[in-house]
Amino acid sequence: MGIPQELLQKKILIVDDSASMRTLTKAILREAGFTHVFDAPGGAEAMLMMRKIKINIVVCDWNMPGMSGLDLFKAVKADVKLETPPWIMLTSSSEGDKVKEAIMAGITSYIVKPFKPDNLVKQVITKLS
Numbered sequence: 001m002g003i004p005q006e007l008l009q010k011k012i013l014i015v016d017d018s019a020s021m022r023t024l025t026k027a028i029l030r031e032a033g034f035t036h037v038f039d040a041p042g043g044a045e046a047m048l049m050m051r052k053i054k055i056n057i058v059v060c061d062w063n064m065p066g067m068s069g070l071d072l073f074k075a076v077k078a079d080v081k082l083e084t085p086p087w088i089m090l091t092s093s094s095e096g097d098k099v100k101e102a103i104m105a106g107i108t109s110y111i112v113k114p115f116k117p118d119n120l121v122k123q124v125i126t127k128l129s
Helices: 019-031 043-052 069-078 096-105 117-128
Strands: 011-015 036-040 057-061 087-091 109-112
Touching: 011 019, 011 043, 019 036, 019 057, 019 117, 036 043, 043 069, 057 069, 057 117, 069 087, 069 096, 087 117, 096 109, 109 117
Parallel strands: 011 036, 011 057, 057 087, 087 109
Antiparallel strands: none
């Protein structure tokens, strides 16, 4: 699948408390051709990174200690210094209530783990296009 060069230059932030999930997700996106893939182990680190780098899309775990993915999304949205990029929530939970809560908050996409690599890449391309 040919991804336009301008999309491959976009900055992607992966936020997940699991180092192995961050590594896997980064590998999937880099293999697809994305060159600017950053990662953070939690919400506080993600906020710091987003203040330094203009992130174009966030791929975020829902269940993390300290600050959930939804809490991070709300914190970014509430921070006047930050633009809220498209947000893909990765979670092992497919509960209808959680999906509704994410949509109501403004989450643009929701992927249930385990996920197919090409599904993640397609979601990223769609949200960046």
